[in-house]
Amino acid sequence: MLKHNAHTTLAIKQKPMKFNTKTIHGGQENIDPAYGSVMPPIYQTTTFSQSTPGGHKGFEYSRSGNPTRAALEKSIASIENGKFGLAFGSGLAAIDAVIKLFKPGDEIISTNDLYGGSYRLFTSIFENFGIKFQFIGMGKAKNIEKYINKNTKLLWIETPTNPMMNIIDIEAVSKIAKAHNLLLAVDNTFATPYLQQPLELGADIVMHSATKYLGGHSDVVMGSLVVNQKKLAEKLYFIQNASGGICGPQDCFLVLRGIKTLHLRMQRHCENGEAIAKFLKTHPKVGKVYWPGFEDHLNHDIASKQMKGFGGMISFTTKEDTLKSATALVEKLKVFTLAESLGGVESLAGHPASMTHASIPKEERAKTGVVDSLIRLSVGIEDEEDLIADLKQAMG
Numbered sequence: 001m002l003k004h005n006a007h008t009t010l011a012i013k014q015k016p017m018k019f020n021t022k023t024i025h026g027g028q029e030n031i032d033p034a035y036g037s038v039m040p041p042i043y044q045t046t047t048f049s050q051s052t053p054g055g056h057k058g059f060e061y062s063r064s065g066n067p068t069r070a071a072l073e074k075s076i077a078s079i080e081n082g083k084f085g086l087a088f089g090s091g092l093a094a095i096d097a098v099i100k101l102f103k104p105g106d107e108i109i110s111t112n113d114l115y116g117g118s119y120r121l122f123t124s125i126f127e128n129f130g131i132k133f134q135f136i137g138m139g140k141a142k143n144i145e146k147y148i149n150k151n152t153k154l155l156w157i158e159t160p161t162n163p164m165m166n167i168i169d170i171e172a173v174s175k176i177a178k179a180h181n182l183l184l185a186v187d188n189t190f191a192t193p194y195l196q197q198p199l200e201l202g203a204d205i206v207m208h209s210a211t212k213y214l215g216g217h218s219d220v221v222m223g224s225l226v227v228n229q230k231k232l233a234e235k236l237y238f239i240q241n242a243s244g245g246i247c248g249p250q251d252c253f254l255v256l257r258g259i260k261t262l263h264l265r266m267q268r269h270c271e272n273g274e275a276i277a278k279f280l281k282t283h284p285k286v287g288k289v290y291w292p293g294f295e296d297h298l299n300h301d302i303a304s305k306q307m308k309g310f311g312g313m314i315s316f317t318t319k320e321d322t323l324k325s326a327t328a329l330v331e332k333l334k335v336f337t338l339a340e341s342l343g344g345v346e347s348l349a350g351h352p353a354s355m356t357h358a359s360i361p362k363e364e365r366a367k368t369g370v371v372d373s374l375i376r377l378s379v380g381i382e383d384e385e386d387l388i389a390d391l392k393q394a395m396g
């Protein structure tokens with residue numbers, strides 16, 4: 001039976017606030033009853049005193065729950081328009097908790113274009129425990145139905161996908177999930193709740209690598225889940241506590257601080273993203289540019305329907321279409337940093353085939369377009385002129 005921790009699994013009551021207000025105040029009422037601090041104290045403690053066995057004030061041991069983590073979990077639930085939030089030590093720890101809802105023989109259908117680490121977790125860890133995965137194109141939601149069978153339990157989607165920026169119609173997929181009694185989980189890392197709120201579109205679980213835009217400053221690795229159903233929240237809380245993939249209070253404080261400027265940062269990420277996508281599209285040394293804001297993007301209409309903007313993530317190939325040309329380009333960048341990760345204030349460039357997606361076999365990568373000349377940009381919030389000048393000089 002679940003040992004209920006009131007602070008962690010208590011449903012937050014969504015206040016009638018708009019999004020920007022929620023990033024600052026959502027779920028943060030009475031955050032420090034002792035002194036009224038505006039930010040929650042960092043409860044750097046493993047344990048909490050009890051007056052009598054079991055007589056605690058809501059927290060007993062920091063794996064089961066910690067007040068700083070509870071403040072963050074409520075904030076994340078609030079901005080995703082959900083009831084229950086859970087924070088983990090990384091995005092992958094959050095995904096790991098979701099998959100642990102299932103047992104040998106269960107099947108999961110995932111999009112075939114997804115973060116390499118998620119693919120690795122599914123195929124190299126969970127397949128060993130008898131959970132089966134199918135990786136399919138979900139650009140057309142209808143395509144999913146023919147892969148569903150009596151063992152299917154979960155649809156796992158990322159949208160926009162990493163790194164090809166494919167868009168999946170969350171509402172259409174959620175209708176399919178409901179018709180077949182399946183759970184739908186959405187990795188909302190690229191879009192953030194500022195641009196897209198999957199629970200509102202019918203998803204059951206929304207997942208984040210909070211390492212990225214939620215934290216926003218490239219200084220914390222963290223993951224999160226938000227759900228609306230109490231039973232599901234309790235199961236996930238049980239797994240969070242039983243498996244122990246939690247995050248520390250200092251990190252929770254930092255992500256909570258990051259969330260307070262999410263809306264402002266996302267506005268600038270979107271503006272700079274648009275400027276750079278348009279610059280790349282006309283540059284003679286660039287091949288294909290993948291960004292959902294372009295009208296000729298395969299699912300631009302769906303992106304326009306379910307997202308408030310198109311974000312700051314862009315992938316492109318070099319015109320020469322070789323590993324050498326892509327490597328030469330990223331090595332010359334000076335304002336963009338060549339590095340793994342995304343979603344921070346600083347602009348980053350990555351080479352998916354050898355970095356973030358190296359764990360996916362080359363043949364699998366090729367099927368989805370992750371070729372050797374592909375470069376992924378996480379456009380930061382610097383001045384757009386400096387970013388464009390940097391790309392120009394690097395392309396020569």
Ligand SMILES: Cc1ncc(COP(=O)(O)O)c(C=O)c1O
Nearest residue numbers: 090091092115162189209211222
């Ligand atoms: C879309 C997406 N999901 C999940 C993850 C995993 O998150 P973390 O690195 O915090 O474990 C990443 C990391 O890059 C990601 O890009």
